[in-house]
Amino acid sequence: MKNIITISRQFGAGGSTIGTRVAEELGYYYCDKDMIVRAAIESGSLTPDEVRFYDERVPKQFGFGQSLFDFYNKPLDEKLFRAQSEAIRKVAEKGNCVIVGRNANIILKEFDRTLHVFISASEHFRINRMKEKMPDLSEEKVIERIHAVDKARRKYCKYYTDTEFGNAAYYDLCVKSSTLGIDNCVKLICEAAKN
Template structure:
């Protein structure tokens, strides 16, 4: 049985929704960025003030600017990344956890009993889904957001892990939620975790 599940995802593909459902069905702890940051604070690696400070900084090497609209996915300073990496390892050592994002698949690549999942979807599916979550935001702005978050995740992954975001070589399972549906993705992940 796999008791550590990591989920990487394209923006709008439903990775967080799928991760929450998998955790609930398996009785696992669900962990996303907010919970990882909280664990980093509790470990004493960074204070809340430092996290606020670092969470607004972008390494110059990234070559792109910040956006208030991108609070959840913005790149992090090296120190915060390392604090989150240690927090992810501590969560994984307890087991029975679903970790969404933050390059957990690479951070935990040497751990036993892991299942690393990537969730993708067509642009149309992601656009429609995100428009439902962002009422009143013009379609072209949502589409631009999809592209910029995907690009940011690719750069973040390359910068901090020297790997390629979404490359099948770094995952055990890749699912397309636009083809399979959210519920089928949950079923497949839960069934695969049993082996």
Template sequence: MKNIITISRQFGAGGGTIGKEVAERLGYYYCDKDMIIRAAIESGNLSPEEVRYFDEKVPREFGLGQSLFDFYNKPLDERLYNAQKEAIRKVAEKGNCVIVGRNANIILKEFDHSLHVFVSGTEHFRVKRMMEKMPGTTEEKVREELHNVDKARKKYCKHYTGTEFGNAEFYDLCLKSSTLGLEKCVDIICDTAKF
């Protein structure tokens, strides 16, 4: 039985919705971006404003001249990433959880009893889905946001983990929600987690 499930996803593919349903069906704790960020803030040294500003942004300067051991002199976003990483590990150590986003699949790669899932969808499906969630927003604006978020996630993943966001090599299971539907994705994840 897999008692740690991570879900990475393309923007608009329904990964968060799928994750919530998987957690509900399995009776697992659900943890998403907001919960992880809250835990990172509670860890100290980061204000909510700093967290909001640097969330999922790659630093312009890597701080190469700084000591790797001097936490307080690291760029803020490095501190944020490390605080989020620690929060994710604490949730995983308790088990029976579904963690959405934040590169949790890489952060928890050495954890036994884990299932790492990637959810994708066609651009048409994702745009349509997000337009329903954002009434009054033009298709052009939604499509632009889709591209921006996907690009930011890829860049963030590459910078902090050295891996490629969405590459099947880094996941146990890759699902296309536009083909399977969200409910079928939930079924597949729950069934796979039982092994």
């Protein structure tokens, strides 16, 4: 049985909903961005304002020859990534958990009993889901938001883990919520975790 499940997802594909339901179904602890960020703040090295400002942003120098050897002057967001990574590892060490986002699949690649999942969906499905969740935004603004978040996640993943966001090679199971439906995605993930 896999007792550590990580879920990466396209924005609007239903990853948080699916993750919550998988955790409920299996009786696992559910851990998402807010919980990870809170743990990073509690580590004492960052203030809440610093975390909010730098959360999931790639350093401005990315792509402009930033020295990888400048260990004494790391950008604040590098500190945040390290603090979040440590928080993720602590949750995983306890086991029986579902961790959504934050490149947990790569952070925990050395851990046994893991199931790394990627959830995608068609753009049409994602737009419709997010229009319901953000009713004050026009469809055009929702589309802009989806593209912006996806782009930020790809850059963040590449910068901090040197992997490609959404590439099946980095996951054990890839599901498409727009084709399978939320219920079937939950069922498939739970079955994969149990077998």
